Amino acid sequence: MVKDKLCISERRIKILDKLAYIRKATCCELAIEFGVSIKTINRDIDFLSRFAPIYTKKGNNGGIYMLPGYRSYEHYLSNEEECLLQQIIPYVNCDQQKIIAGIIAKFSRRSANY
Numbered sequence: 001m002v003k004d005k006l007c008i009s010e011r012r013i014k015i016l017d018k019l020a021y022i023r024k025a026t027c028c029e030l031a032i033e034f035g036v037s038i039k040t041i042n043r044d045i046d047f048l049s050r051f052a053p054i055y056t057k058k059g060n061n062g063g064i065y066m067l068p069g070y071r072s073y074e075h076y077l078s079n080e081e082e083c084l085l086q087q088i089i090p091y092v093n094c095d096q097q098k099i100i101a102g103i104i105a106k107f108s109r110r111s112a113n114y
Helices: 008-022 027-034 038-048 079-091 094-107
Strands: 054-057 063-066
Touching (some): 008 038, 027 038, 038 054, 079 094
8 A cells, every 4th residue: 555645646657557567456456555535546547548558347357457568667678678688689599589589579668559
């Protein structure tokens, strides 16, 4: 649970980051974690869904979902990390080169979809 009260924009960024990481949450879970009402979470999700690939589903297995492919900025490789991976590619075998290239493609800021 978030101990200090966050301003609206800070809370919304943290909600977006959390959904980018866990991909699904309920309004109740988010309300408890952020110390706000379910109505507040609903307003936050309504706002965020205008800018991020978030959708809600009611009923069985319902909740708030983040579409695959979206990544939070903090989940990208730093320039230093990407540079290091590029530097070690020539020193590993072919299968490992493909894995490293996949990591770079998956987590590079330049390959971001959103």
